[in-house]
Amino acid sequence: MSRISVRGLAVASATAVTTVGAVVGVASGNTESSNSNDLEATASDATLLADIPAGEQAQVQTTSVAQQADAQATAADSAAKTSAAEAARVQAAKNAVAKQKAAKQAEADRKAAAKEAAEKKEKEKKERLENKASRSSSRDASDFAPQSSYTVAQVQAMARQMVPAGQFQCFSNIVNHESTWNYRATNASSGAYGLVQALPGSKMASAGADWRTNPATQIKWGLNYMNERYGSPCGAWDFWQANHWY
Template identity: 75%
Template sequence: MLEGNRVSRISVRGFAVASATAVTTVGAVVGVASGSTQGSSTEPAEATAADATLLADISAGNQTQAQTASLTQQADAQSTAADAAAKKSAEEAARKQAAQDAAAKKAAAEKKAAAERAAKEREEEEKAAAASRSATRDADDFAVQASYTVAQVQSMAREMIPGDQFQCFSNIVDHESSWNYRATNASSGAYGLVQALPGSKMASAGSDWQTNPATQIKWGLGYMNDRYGSPCGAWEFWQANNWY
């Protein structure tokens, strides 16, 4: 009988180890074994208690393993999500930086191009001004005559005044003397094409200032450039004040 109890105990333990989820079936087997030998020995009761403890330990262990696995899965999922978020953030930052770099590069290129255009325009203007200056003639380039017609005086002025300034110079002379190089203002004493006051000022351009319109044109151009920056600057002032 003792040997039979030992076999039952081994069988129950083996079954418990094989399957932790078959608790009901194992309990029924243990109950039958215990009922058939009730009162004959304490060993079956001890076996039943030990088997129940083993089943409880197995169940608790399975629950712990399940909980650990669940936590591990959650941690892995969170880690994967964090990695994905970090990757997305890095990609977005890289995209923004690339866009900023491209915009800065474009702005720098446009600024450089604008500066180059401005420099080229200034260079062309300077060349044009130099060409205009080199094309103009000086008062000494004209042969001295006893008298000059209005057409001759105007022709001399065209050759002495830069092309872009001639019309402004002509406008002033039209109002001041009507191209009469001997014009004299009886009340003020102003004299010549540009009505210098006093007329003797024009001696700085040549001693023949009274009779040579080229000398008067030379002095008048110098005066307008020095005082107003150009004949057009002088004409602008004249229109606002009726004198210059």
């Protein structure tokens, strides 16, 4: 296989340069023998490299380019990883802040809900105590002498004496909607009867056998029903407003 000597190329080049110099020297009258020394020095100073087969020179160049590309790819990959790691760190920090804010908000909401529940419970307790005190001072159905008939004003006056003052307006609102204070009101479709439209009307017998003709008995039964089922007439009125029945 033909091989190219790097040293041979260097020497040949030096010889060519020296020859030209000698010609120039002759023309100028300078015939010193230092030119031959320069040739030897040039040849001896030339770097000796491992001979490379001529057919492999292109492969060597290709390998060098590939190595450079690999080095660049490695550097780019490293930079990308560093950038990704920094982005992940920044996102993690943001997530931590958001999580902390969410936790604080959740705690604030929990405290607000607990406070609201406590206030509601305290209000209900106060209402029960007030109702209890009012009931203890309120008159019972038996306190009213039976009559053959009653006017609306008489029925309302009886209700004011039997229903706690703080609950009367709610009680009155329901009776207004159910019977307009007619103690003999009858629903032709369902059979509901009386001031509070008990269904069936015979339920009111638990408050008195005269439930058909005595509005005081009907008021007593209606008040007990509202207290037992809704906590108070106002609780019953709240339900009625949402559903139009109670």
